[in-house]
Amino acid sequence: xxxxxxxxxxxxxxxxxxxxxxxxxxxxxxxxxxxxxxxxxxxxxxxxxxxxxxxxxxxxxxxxxxxxxxxxxxxxxxxxxxxxxxxxxxxxxxxxxxxxxxxxxxxxxxxxxxxxxxxxxxxxxxxxxxxxxxxxxxxxxxxxxxxxxxxxxxxxxxxxxxxxxxxxxxxxxxxxxxxxxxxxxxxxxxxxxxxxxxxxxxxxxxxxxxxxxxxxxxxxxxxxxxxxxxxxxxxxxxxxxxxxxxxxxxxxxxxxxxxxxxxxxxxxxxxxxxxxxxxxxxxxxxxxxxxxxxxxxxxxxxxxxxxxxxxxxxxxxxxxxxxxxxx
Amino acid sequence: xxxxxxxxxxxxxxxxxxxxxxxxxxxxxxxxxxxxxxxxxxxxxxxxxxxxxxxxxxxxxxxxxxxxxxxxxxxxxxxxxxxxxxxxxxxxxxxxxxxxxxxxxxxxxxxxxxxxxxxxxxxxxxxxxxxxxxxxxxxxxxxxxxxxxxxxxxxxxxxxxxxxxxxxxxxxxxxxxxxxxxxxxxxxxxxxxxxxxxxxxxxxxxxxxxxxxxxxxxxxxxxxxxxxxxxxxxxxxxxxxxxxxxxxxxxxxxxxxxxxxxxxxxxxxxxxxxxxxxxxxxxxxxxxxxxxxxxxxxxxxxxxxxxxxxxxxxxxxxxxxxxxxxxxxxxxxxxxxxxxxxxxxxxxxxxxxxxx
Numbered sequence: 001x002x003x004x005x006x007x008x009x010x011x012x013x014x015x016x017x018x019x020x021x022x023x024x025x026x027x028x029x030x031x032x033x034x035x036x037x038x039x040x041x042x043x044x045x046x047x048x049x050x051x052x053x054x055x056x057x058x059x060x061x062x063x064x065x066x067x068x069x070x071x072x073x074x075x076x077x078x079x080x081x082x083x084x085x086x087x088x089x090x091x092x093x094x095x096x097x098x099x100x101x102x103x104x105x106x107x108x109x110x111x112x113x114x115x116x117x118x119x120x121x122x123x124x125x126x127x128x129x130x131x132x133x134x135x136x137x138x139x140x141x142x143x144x145x146x147x148x149x150x151x152x153x154x155x156x157x158x159x160x161x162x163x164x165x166x167x168x169x170x171x172x173x174x175x176x177x178x179x180x181x182x183x184x185x186x187x188x189x190x191x192x193x194x195x196x197x198x199x200x201x202x203x204x205x206x207x208x209x210x211x212x213x214x215x216x217x218x219x220x221x222x223x224x225x226x227x228x229x230x231x232x233x234x235x236x237x238x239x240x241x242x243x244x245x246x247x248x249x250x251x252x253x254x255x256x257x258x259x260x261x262x263x264x265x266x267x268x269x270x271x272x273x274x275x276x277x278x279x280x281x282x283x284x285x286x287x288x289x290x291x292x293x294x295x296x297x298x299x300x301x302x303x304x305x306x307x308x309x310x311x312x313x314x315x316x317x318x319x320x321x322x323x324x325x326x327x
Numbered sequence: 328x329x330x331x332x333x334x335x336x337x338x339x340x341x342x343x344x345x346x347x348x349x350x351x352x353x354x355x356x357x358x359x360x361x362x363x364x365x366x367x368x369x370x371x372x373x374x375x376x377x378x379x380x381x382x383x384x385x386x387x388x389x390x391x392x393x394x395x396x397x398x399x400x401x402x403x404x405x406x407x408x409x410x411x412x413x414x415x416x417x418x419x420x421x422x423x424x425x426x427x428x429x430x431x432x433x434x435x436x437x438x439x440x441x442x443x444x445x446x447x448x449x450x451x452x453x454x455x456x457x458x459x460x461x462x463x464x465x466x467x468x469x470x471x472x473x474x475x476x477x478x479x480x481x482x483x484x485x486x487x488x489x490x491x492x493x494x495x496x497x498x499x500x501x502x503x504x505x506x507x508x509x510x511x512x513x514x515x516x517x518x519x520x521x522x523x524x525x526x527x528x529x530x531x532x533x534x535x536x537x538x539x540x541x542x543x544x545x546x547x548x549x550x551x552x553x554x555x556x557x558x559x560x561x562x563x564x565x566x567x568x569x570x571x572x573x574x575x576x577x578x579x580x581x582x583x584x585x586x587x588x589x590x591x592x593x594x595x596x597x598x599x600x601x602x603x604x605x606x607x608x609x610x611x612x613x614x615x616x617x618x619x620x621x622x623x624x625x626x627x628x629x630x631x632x633x634x635x636x637x638x639x640x641x642x643x644x645x646x647x648x649x650x651x652x653x654x655x656x657x658x659x660x661x662x663x664x665x666x667x668x669x670x671x672x673x674x675x676x677x678x679x680x681x682x683x
Contacts, residue, residue, distance in 0.1 A: 043506040044477075158371070159594050187370040188533055192577035192590040214506055217536075217579035258508045260536040262578055265560060269511035269540055 005176050005208040006032040006055070011068035011078070013050045013059065013232075015279070022279035024050035026232040027068065029305065032176065032225075037202050037209040039219030039226045039240065041255070045276040047232035048212045052180045054078075055210075056095055057085030073175050091121035094169035094207070098181040100161035104153040110137070110164040111149030114171050121172045133171065140167045141197055159190035163197070170201060177201070180212040195222045216259055220244050225311070228252045231277050231287040234305055238312040248314040251288045286316070294318060330394075331358040332527050333382075333495060338391035340374075340381045349599040351377040353551035354390070359544070361494070364521065364528040366538050366559065368574065369548035372595045375531045378548070379497045382529065383417055384408060396494050413443060413491035420500035422484035426472040432483050433458065433468040439491045457486040461516060478509040485516065489524065497529045502537070514540055535578055538563060547571045550598055550606040557632025567634040569611045605637065613638060 013025035025047040032038045040048045053059045054066045057080055070077040073092060080088070089095065097103045105113060114133040118124055124132065130149075137145035140163045153161055162182060169177055179198060183191040199222045201207045211223055219226055219240060226243040228236040228251065236249040247253040257270040274291040285300040286292070292299065298317050305315040340352040351374045359365045367375050380386040382393065384403070393400040396414050403411055419425050426435050437454035441447055458468050461482040472480055481501065488496050498517065502510045518541055520526060530541055538545060542559040547570065555568040566572045573591030593610045596602055602609050608618035618637050626639040 043508065157594055187595075188535065188574060188577045189370055189591040190594065192579065193592070195579065196590075215579065216507075221579035255507060258511045260511070260514075260534070260540060262536045262539065262563060262575070264536075264539040267540070269514055271511045271515065272508040 003034045004031050005034045005036075005073060006210070007069075007071045008051075008055070009069040009071075011051065011054060011066070011070055013047070013054045014065045014067075016063055016065065020280055023232050024279050025054065026283070028229065028232070028234045030227045030234055030237055032208050032210055035202060035206045035208055036224040037199065037211060037222055039223035040210060040212045040229065041214065041216060041219055041226060042229035043214060043255075043276055045231070045279070046229040047279075048214075048229050049180055050232075051229070052095075052178050052210065052212045056089060056093065056178055057082070058089075058095075087121075090117050090169075090174075091172045092175050094172075094174035094177040096162070096165050096169050096177065096179045096182045098184050100158070100165040101153060103165055104161065104168075106153055109150050109152055110156070110161075110167070111151075114164070114168045117168050117171045133167070136167045136171045137164070140164075140170070140201075141193070142167065158186055159193065162186060162190075162194055166194075166197065166201075170205070170207060173205070174207060176208045176210065178210045178212070181214070182211070183218060184213070184215070191218070192221075198222065216244065216255060226252075228255070231281070231283075232279060233283075233287060233315060234313075235288065235315045236313070237305070242312060248308070248312075248319045249288075249316045250292050250294050250318075254291075329361075332361040332396060333359040333529075334394040335382075336392045338378075338381060338393065339389040340377050340386055341389045342386075344599050347599060350389075350601075351551055351598060352381060352388075355546075355548075355551075355553050357546055357553065357556060359495075359527060359529070361527050362521070362525060363543040364530050364541050365544045365546060366542035367529060367531045367546050367548055368533065368535055368538070370533070370595045372550070372598050373548040374551040374598070375548055376499055377551075379417070379499050379529065379531055382497060383415060384412075413439065414493055415495045415497065416488035416491065416493040418481075418484045418488045418496060418498045418501040420503055422480040423472055423477070426480065426483060426487075428472055431469050431471060432463070432475070435472075436483060436486045436490055439487065443491060454486070454490060457490045458483070460520075461486045461489075478505055478513065481505065481509075481513055482516070485513075485520070489520065489526075492524070493526070495527045495529065497531070499531045500533070501530075503532065503534060510537075517541065535563070535574060547574070550595065550601050552606065552635070554607065554636070555632075555634040557629065561629055561632045565629070565632075567628045567632070567639060568607075568636050569613050569638075570607050571634070573610075573612075605635075 009029050010027045011025055012023065012027055015022040015024055028051055040051065042048045055070055055077055057077065059066060066078055068078060104110065111133055114136060115129045118129040118132050134145045134149055137148060142148050142160060142163050156164065183194050186194060195218055198209055202209050211219065213219060223240045226238060226240050227234055228249060230251045236243060236247065236252045243252060244256060247256060254272045258272055260269060272291055277287055286303045289295045289299040303315050303317060305313045306319060307313045308319060335355065335357050338352055338355050339350065341348045341350050367378060369375055377386065381388050388401065391401065398411060433451060433454045436458055437450035440450035440453060455468060463479055463482045467479065502513045505513060514537060521528060538559055544557065545559045545562040546553045546556040547568065549570050555562060555571045562571065566575055570591065577590035591610055596609065604620045605618045605623050608614040611618065615637055623635040623637045625633050625635050627633050628639060
């Protein structure tokens with residue numbers, strides 16, 4: 001396996017508010033390998049977006065405490081000053097979000113926005129930056145890039161806006177792209193195209209991707225590895241085929257079972273009873289226990305993320321049992 | 328045989344756009360029997376929500392006739408329409424924005440009954456029962472919408488739609504914004520309520536994978552036209568129109584290794600300026616020369632299952648020539664691309680069969 005692009009070690013994100021402390025991310029540890037696509041999955045409230053924002057340094061420093069470590073290409077991300085974080089974002093660390101309308105400036109043409117990124121971070125002159133911007137727009141599949149260069153975000157379809165945001169994100173050849181629900185708001189057809197584009201950028205340009213999504217289908221289609229989060233904790237890590245085909249954590253298994261299947265005739269959709277616990281919960285034992293069909297008394301004890309094989313870890317008492325016992 | 332609950336013929340809806348007109352729904356026909364669920368699928372801009380608005384009589388239609396529940400539905404006006412509206416109700420995608428933020432949940436659910444002349448007291452009692460049934464119990468009923476989660480608000484929308492005992496409910500992306508487990512809960516609830524209250528659904532969604540769990544019939548909409556329609560299982564297991572096939576192969580599969588065989592390329596064109604001939608031809612991997620010129624007719628491909636595609640016409644006189652994807656395809660820059668070389672007919676045996 002190639003080197004590691006991002007190593008997250010016991011990352012925690014705590015929001016402080018009048019009502020108390022809310023742990024959005026609890027001691028999360030995982031890696032993103034060089035040139036790999038890693039899916040970070042979980043329901044709303046699992047802490048996946050808080051993890052992404054903390055990595056990018058986009059959390060609100062007045063209300064949020066980030067602790068632990070996240071080393072990206074030799075740089076510690078936790079505790080960076082705002083100028084340092086700014087220097088990384090948009091250059092070596094790219095980001096894309098669900099809604100390009102909020103990420104793109106509505107007053108500037110998409111060409112200007114991509115060109116700005118290149119000029120700020122790579123210090124290219126106006127003409128060279130423009131040339132590169134058009135090339136990048138073409139690279140992300142923008143039809144007729146020289147013409148679209150002069151368009152404003154509102155003049156583009158949702159899919160093309162998402163391409164424009166990806167262009168701005170990869171214009172300075174980042175090592176890592178953090179993509180938070182980049183396809184959720186798009187039509188199925190465009191979703192498939194954007195996922196394929198991300199995969200291509202990973203394969204051909206060597207950009208590692210952290211794909212934050214609730215869609216296990218998207219992860220199965222393009223990701224190399226999966227990290228499942230539940231209530232702020234990482235509960236399962238492994239290669240996509242392993243985790244989705246043979247989930248070892250009951251939560252991953254239940255998520256897979258709750259997914260509608262296009263061949264699910266005469267079947268009933270499986271429901272995970274209960275709700276994700278509130279971030280203000282102080283954990284005692286496994287956080288999934290109240291919703292778990294296989295819970296035992298011992299699950300009331302704290303569970304740790306236990307490595308089973310290289311690259312495969314599970315936070316469940318039963319994961320240590322011989323394979324095949326865990327359904 | 329009894330008449331269908333809903334019968335739509337030649338329905339066209341046009342919007343004025345600048346100086347021109349945009350035909351959002353273009354001469355569509357369909358029937359829906361009581362107790363059945365018709366799923367309407369297609370991309371944004373295909374006209375799905377306009378079909379809903381036209382059925383709900385929220386936008387005027389240019390042509391066509393709608394017969395519903397024994398009424399000449401498209402002719403109803405003013406007070407008569409208001410009196411009958413309870414027969415057809417609506418569940419939106421974002422229930423939060425359709426509820427009055429200053430009203431307690433139970434008041435919002437009781438409102439349709441009060442408007443229809445029920446006493447406030449009885450309306451509140453029935454709203455309470457209805458909310459109990461959809462799983463929103465006790466003190467939750469006295470809360471304000473912003474105090475509730477997305478799943479709970481969706482339950483309120485269902486209660487509000489069902490309180491006036493409709494025959495038909497139109498669900499417009501009613502579960503699309505929910506997490507997978509919540510989505511399963513709401514779909515299961517809709518299925519239970521359908522049996523319990525003898526409901527008929529028009530289920531508009533872009534989430535095709537939900538169809539096996541709720542749909543009896545499917546209509547695939549593309550730029551305002553139904554390009555394929557039939558029994559849900561027949562359409563999904565044996566799709567005949569290249570657009571339906573493309574939609575199905577755009578579906579990401581969690582099962583690793585099952586690739587996206589032939590997802591639809593490019594984007595849906597501007598509905599104000601639809602392509603000539605078959606509207607799908609610029610994105611179609613199988614397009615023939617005639618597809619750009621002649622509009623295809625509706626062909627019956629199996630019992631009760633029809634599609635509009637030139638490839639389904641049993642002439643065999645023309646040979647397939649693919650259009651150049653390079654000019655119309657913004658999405659494909661990498662491997663896994665389905666180029667013209669790989670779009671040979673053997674990948675669609677059903678089409679080939681139909682030609683011979």
